[in-house]
Amino acid sequence: MRVALFLTCVNDTLYPDTGRAVVKLLERLGVDVDFPSGQTCCGQAHYNTGYRHGAEPLARHFAEVFAGYDAIVTPSGSCGAMVRELYPRMGARARAEGRGESLTRALAPVVPKTYELTEFLVDVLGVTDVGAYYPHKVTYHPTCHGLRSLGLGERPTRLLAQVRGLELVELPGAEECCGFGGTFSVKNPDVSAAMGLDKVRAAESTGAGVLCAADNSCLMHIGGTMTRLRSGMRPVHIAEILASTEEEQLT
């Protein structure tokens, strides 16, 4: 099986550790993973800010870059949802605008092959115990697009529950949005910050030292809030926890 890592532009630029963790994790599980270096951005920020037409060339580019793979794995719930949920919608809108089937046809092949990381682990590889070791108290925040668009459900927490040394504690109000929301975070900074503050306070109330999520965009917002609040907690992407082993511990 030819598996491509779709790292996302945010992770590539700001969170390369998450990328290295995904590679390490997948290779440990026997997956031959490739990073097609033509990859850029799925177009989510364009689409969600109202620039759907501007997102179309990005989506076409994505489809070309990832065309030859059997599976496309991404450590981001929202970018995964962009491909799976919104690429078909973009095609339908183009058709409604009298532009025919061209966009739909171009994007259709990558849509069903795109998996969020925890989906790929649980559904495709069929594992929940990935042999990880992470001796910390962790609380998990299910990010909105992973939760509601992709329906990740209990996959992430099932994976975390099998991590040796890890104590998983429930996050109060877990399903409430953290307030990131892409450009929402700067277009409505007051409400976004208030939501972020409440999320951090809820996380702190668990007594955990680590807030885990499957999307670094949300963690950038939550973590940035933690820094400003001088919170003792730190944000960690789920891939980095799952990649951590007794021999090679995450620092």
Added chain:
Amino acid sequence: MTHTFVGMPAFPKAAHDAVRDTTLRGNLRHATHTIRAKRAKAVAELEDWERLREAGKQIKDHTLRHLDRYLVQLEESVTRAGGTVHWAADADEANRIVAGLVRATGEREVVKVKSMATQEIGLNEALAEEGITAYETDLAELIVQLGDDRPSHILVPAIHRNRGEIRDIFARTMSEWGRPAPDDLTDTPAELAEAARLHLREKFLRAKVGISGANFMVAETGTLVVVESEGNGRMCLTLPETLISVVGIEKLVPTWRDLEVFLQTLPRSSTAERMNPYTSMWTGTRDGLTGEGDGPRNFHLVLLDNGRTDTLADEVGRQALRCIRCSACLNVCPVYERAGGHAYGSVYPGPIGAILSPQLRGTASEIDASLPYASSLCGACYEVCPVAIDIPEVLVHLRERVVQGGPVTRRGAKVTLQPAKGHAAERAAMRAAAFAFTHPGALAAGQRLAARTRRFHPRRLPGPGRAWSDSRAVPKVPAEPFRDWWRRTRGETGGDR
């Protein structure tokens, strides 16, 4: 009188103040979290909830697709039952019709059932200009009216008030409107309810004209339905000689059987009750079909368009017309919870307001152009919506309308909107990003530049970046982007272009 929303600032500015109002935040947090949990429980009781939701969606979509036919059928049914149907293209016309009907009775006072449609058109203010006083009889609407306030929630218009505030409003202003509050009024719910009950009873027994909206209109029989909790609606619908109902044209369902779905989903979604305490249904006048029975002698139905036909013309946006005004989306919305209802600048606050107002009113004003952005697109609203309105989808669609313009329907005519002003810098940035994202070489060069200059990156961003860094640390750029690490350690691999 209820204030109108003309000249509201954009949502972020209005929310800026609300977020800092700790009393408001406390009131809203308590109220929305309580109802949120109750609703989840009430919905979980029904095994066929998802099927009811799908049925509700399909009934509404079918009705909207054939609205022209069903509206004519409704008019025939209402007329046959002794009522009179009036058609109002916009708020002004609806207000003129209602004022004319009230004047014709010779009355100067009317009692009102809680109604979103009459708030949408500013009926109370329009009647006041004609020297007619409208008394709100729903408890929360009464609180808003007595407090010279604006509603902030569809179902619980005074949700932003706590018991102490309500007590003070009653004690201060009830005497100006009728029977005063007792001198020793406290803030216990029973005493507050009793004070309102005595104050309102006087109005019910005196009123000759009642004004209502409706939750549903049944085309096959001409029956109107009001669903409520307090019983004030029942009083207004049955006691006065003349009843005037102002109803949006999208409130139609074809048959009685269709009510079966909504009378299950509406109460569970709105008040978290299995069944609401009062469901009033009336068909025409008491002298209509049988010459006996309860209800008004004169019944007028004012069918309100006010932007609905234009909304119906938009294939993505039209799903907003499925709305049955349950408020579940408000109660679950994290943005509403923190910004409060007033920030939305409309009688329709929350997620549904953010997609209804810019469609019914257009996106020309500052507030209406900002509403599509008043959401983090978390999707909680869509999840709870009992008629499956994909609110995030419509929000994004309306963002597109704001930044890009394009074809819309206004007052029945196709027009092309120009892109909104104030988005020029964003548009340029999006174009630049799109270039980099279709040219991986340009993207990689940018990433490398950011990595090399990382020691000089400020901890607080200038200009628009302050919106981020005022409350959140700026992420540190790593020494090397992932793609460079991959190339360095693994060499060049497929897919590069």
